[in-house]
């Protein structure tokens with residue numbers, strides 16, 4: 001049986017100290033026990049302050065090195081509460097909510113935390129979707145452009161891929177795209193879906209080159225009024241409506257573009273772990289992935305979400 005906190009009270013009593021948090025991270029990071037990166041030794045002492053010293057060669061390893069917690073000046077106890085809070089928000093975690101609940105000094109800090117966690121939600125090197133996958137684009141409404149002025153009501157185009165598993169949905173991937181051209185869509189399909197997979201799309205011309213890229217393309221052209229897009233691509237359409245309902249739940253559908261990217265990843269993280277209904281399990285998964293990813297400096301994150309047209313102003317919410 002997995003070992004994770006089940007209630008907020010349990011979380012708070014169990015992770016009351018930095019050492020307790022570090023011990024937990026160490027267990028997630030080295031599930032088979034400590035492994036020295038220098039000599040492969042398996043015995044280590046905790047020297048305090050998050051350092052483990054290899055018993056064989058004396059090499060010191062920090063449990064947070066190379067993770068999203070590296071160089072953080074924030075106590076891990078606070079990070080753990082933030083993660084617990086994020087997984088507890090069924091309709092998505094907002095930066096403002098996080099700022100309030102943790103009493104963080106600034107909105108920007110809360111925003112940075114969410115984006116750090118986003119890196120943990122989309123674990124690098126994750127497996128691509130396989131076997132049979134539906135792909136389609138959908139408009140998500142109420143997106144404000146990033147930066148200063150609000151443009152409520154603008155729509156963003158999101159491409160969704162959903163695995164066909166019998167009548168059910170397997171794993172999903174989704175990402176915002178600039179437009180529905182082949183140049184925009186095909187690289188995303190390649191990123192999300194493994195070669196050799198049957199990819200089901202509608203008749204959009206942009207997908208015509210899929211066979212050249214090593215996919216088996218099942219192109220379903222809608223035949224007049226008798227057939228709806230829902231009927232040929234039921235899974236992506238179901239995911240799209242769940243996503244929209246989820247976004248409406250907390251934000252009345254209106255989010256900035258950079259926040260939309262965050263929410264797409266959070267939705268995907270939750271959806272792909274929807275059988276782990278217990279929040280303690282989600283908490284555990286997110287921490288597990290958090291200790292498995294590289295730290296991303298704030299500047300790189302902003303660049304990542306803004307793209308090449310980076311503005312001088314940062315988010316001012």
Ligand SMILES: [Zn+2]
Nearest residue numbers: 036039054057
């Ligand atoms: Zn060693």
